[in-house]
Amino acid sequence: MANISLHHSSQAPLAGSFTAFGQILATWRERARQRRELANLDYRTMRDLGISPTDVQFEANKPFWRS
Template identity: 75%
Template structure:
């Protein structure tokens, strides 16, 4: 007769769920960071952009990207 332990299976399922939740949290954190960085970039003045060697066109292109696109 087979000895089946539901306890081990439930721990594995819980560990998988926690790992999946953590992965989703990392993705959301990345999206929030991208959105914030793009807003900050869009708010830089022309002098700062020139000092950084970034054109206003490049800034507009980056700022117009959706947060989920890298």
């Protein structure tokens, strides 16, 4: 006769998936925030950072899901 043991896992089967999804959403929100800030830089700040207005515009216009 086979010995079958049932056990209860303390974590839901999808808990890791929900955590990963939450991390993705947090990354997307952070990218969107950074790109809004970048779009609001003045020319002097861009020059101090060594980036051109064209570079800023390109990066700021990318969708939040693109890195």
